[in-house]
Amino acid sequence: MNVDQLTTDFLPKELVFKLYKIPVGDYQQQIDLVSSYAETIKASVDPDVFAVKLHHQLGFCYWQSDVYPQAIEHFKIVIENLSAHHYPSLYFQVIGLLIRCNRLLxxxxxxxxxxxxxxxxxxxxxxxxxxxxxxxxxxxxLTDANKPFNKDYEPIIEYIISDLGFPQKLTDPIETIIAMRDANHVWNHKLSELAISRAQIEDTNQIKKDYKNFRKHCPIEWYRKYAEDAINKRKGN
Structure with missing residues (x-):
């Protein structure tokens, strides 16, 4: 598999813009647009990469319109053609959607x-x-199926806590995951807002002050380090 092609954008920006303009739910128009473009590049793309990229995009069109059975069929083709080590972020995004689509059904x-x-x-x-x-x-x-947590997966929780620096301790695994999920959602959103709002500001001292305030209050070490890096990048300014 051509990994370089795998990790590049499948659709040009102008086509992505056209897709966003199509009303939500009109998935057939989206699929026709993607399929037509795909035919124009098929001969120049690694066949395995083409299958992964095309079916990922088609599955996403169905997913956005809540057409889960068709989304599942396309996402399954992605996983059949993609090894986790080739492109982990795409692999786990798609397999996460397979888990979710089936749960919703x-x-x-x-x-x-x-x-x-x-x-x-x-x-x-x-x-x-x-x-x-x-x-x-x-x-x-687990929640929807009313099933208990498999304790074999507890080491994964402990690894994440240690690696990202969450303040949580592993007690009840479900409560711990909920606490981590909620904290990550809050502080990821705060950091994103901070980065976007400060992108147009030229006052370096104000930017550093805002990141220091974020670092002071954030309970997750990974985000604190990110803020520290943002501060350090501006020390020479």
Missing amino acids: SEFKESFYWIEMAFNNLRATASSFEKLNILKEYLDV
Whole structure:
């Protein structure tokens, strides 16, 4: 598989813009647009990469319109053609959507099938955020299916806590995952807002002050280090 092609954008920006302009729910128009473009580049793209990229995009069109059975079929083709180590972020995004789509259809047996596959391949990703996302999907399935937590997965929680520097301690695994999920959502959102709002500001001292305030109050070490790096980059200004 051509990994360079795999990690580049499949659709040009102008086509992405056209897709965003199509009304939500009009997935057939989106699919026709993607399929037509795909035919124009098919001959120049690695066949395995083409299958992964095309079916990921088609699955996403169905997913956005809540057409879960068709989304599942396309996402399954992605996983059939993609190894976790080739492109971990895409692999775990898609397998997370397979877990979720099946859960939303109450196909819990299928959800647990994809959950097990995801956990078996977690070593392929260095991102603890991707590991946390799979845990969140797992927790949602447990809740809807009324099933207990498998204690074999507790070391994953402990690893994420240590790697990202969460303040939580592993007590009840479900409560711990919920606390991590909620804290990560809050502070990821705050950091994103901070980065966007300060992108147009030229007052270096104000930017540093804002990041210091973020660092002071954030309970998650990974985000504190990110803020520290942002401050250090401006020390010479």
